[in-house]
Amino acid sequence: MKRSNFSEAQIIKILGSQEAGRSVSEICREHGISQGTFYNWKSKYSGMDLSQLKQMKEMEKELAQYKKIVAELTLQNTVLKDVIGKKALGPAEKRELVGYAHQEFKLSLRQACMLFHMSTSVYYYRPRRRDDSEIIEQLSGLAELYKTWGFWLMYKRLRKLHYMWNHKRVYRVYTSMRLNLRNKRKKRLPVRVKAPLLCPLGPNITWSLDFMHDTLACGRKIRTLNIIDDFSREALGIVVDSGLPARRVIRELEMLVSWRGKPEKIRSDNGPEFISAAMEEWCVENSIEWEFTQPGKPTQNSLVEHFNRTFRHDVLDRDMFDSVAELRTYANAWAWMYNNVRPHSALGYLTPTEFLLKYGKLCEFPTLQQDNNNKWDWNSLVLGVAS
Incomplete structure (x- = not known):
């Protein structure tokens, strides 16, 4: 063995x-x-x-x-x-x-x-990169048309255009394209007593008015009268001219009331056009309450102040205009875009028109929506081509 x-x-x-x-x-x-x-x-x-x-x-x-x-x-x-x-x-x-x-x-x-x-x-694990060419194309188009829009406005706009990409994927492409806007640091302010701004429960209850100033390329000074509805943040009108006295303001308000209806209250600062005797007489005749903010406290009319900042950022500070007519054309086209295209974070990223449709309170805007004979499309206007 x-x-x-x-x-x-x-x-x-x-x-x-x-x-x-x-x-x-x-x-x-x-x-x-x-x-x-x-x-x-x-x-x-x-x-x-x-x-x-x-x-x-x-x-x-x-x-x-x-x-x-x-x-x-x-x-x-x-x-x-x-x-x-x-x-x-x-x-x-x-x-x-x-x-x-x-x-x-x-x-x-x-x-x-x-x-x-x-x-x-x-x-x-080996990562498989997705094809982001379509996202890049859409973001490039939005950045070219709306140079002042940040990420969330672009993302909400893409959602409205039925592009259902995840926000993290869109933000990754957005940052890789270096489209980030520079963040301006807020100044440190002392603690202030905040008075709440009551928002109306429907349209045509409270309007807000304010003036803005700017200069044309030739040095000529111009003014704009901005009118918004506090309920839907809708731009009711942007009046552009070299001078806007009280009588002109009354005439613009009468034209607005003729198709929009009469508001219950109008809020503004203490400008000379608003505190004039003619304006007071017009308010009494039309039974409209005019509410004035306290001097030095623009936050009491913060809705129109926010609108002013957006208008200045998107239009006045963006381009140099040669004439009042050119600025008026751009302002009307931008107001149409503001009401129908631009998402608003305060409205749940709806446009003012969509917000009014949601509540069944949409009012037509003939000045900016129905004038097909002399209407400029915002996209074509930015690209320099009239529609």
Whole structure:
């Protein structure tokens, strides 16, 4: 018989037969082994029984496990010392260190991932870039038409155009195109007592008026009279001229009332045109309450002040105009865009027209919507082409 056919338990049993009084030659002849093999077994297993043999095997197994653990820890410590100067913060850096440890120190990928606290699924993941060409095209078009719009206005506009991209994906493309507008830091102001501005419950309850000043390319000064409805933030009219006395303001208000209807209240500052006797007489005749803000407190008429800032940012500060007629054309086109295209955060990113439709209170605006014979489209106007 071959030696490989004897188990350790059989070897101990054979050695025990000698202790029972049998000769070595007889035992070797019976089992077909040489005396050298017998004495080798005796030097290794002499004096042991099966329980001791089992205990020795368990100790050898534990010792092998300990040696393996020590070897792995030593190798991991060596790897960490080698890459101690390389910070692994993101998945890409960790993936690079895992590959380095696998190639240089022959660590398995599983061990290397555990060493750098990285999931194996993250290591094997390969990102697949989506095609963002359509997003880039749409954002480029909006940025060309509406140079003062920020990210959220563009994103809400894309949603209205039925592009249902996730806002995080659009923002990633938006920032990669470097379309971010510069943030102006707000000045630190002392704590003030804030008086709430009551918003009306429907259209034609409260209108807000205010004047703005600007200069043409030739140096000629012009004024604009901005009129909005506080309920829907709708631009009711932008009157542009070199001078707007009280009689002209009354005439514009009468034209507005003739198709829009009479408001219950009008709010404005204490400008000379608003506090004139002619204006007071007109309010009494039409039973309209005129509310004046306190001097030095424009926040009491903050809705029209916000409208003024948007109008100046989008139109007056954006281009230099050569004539009153040119500015009047741009102002009318911009007012139509403001009412029908531009989303408003205060209205839940609806346009004033959509907001009125939502509440079933839409009023037609013939000056800016129905004059098809002499109407400028805002998109074409910005691109320099009349529709």
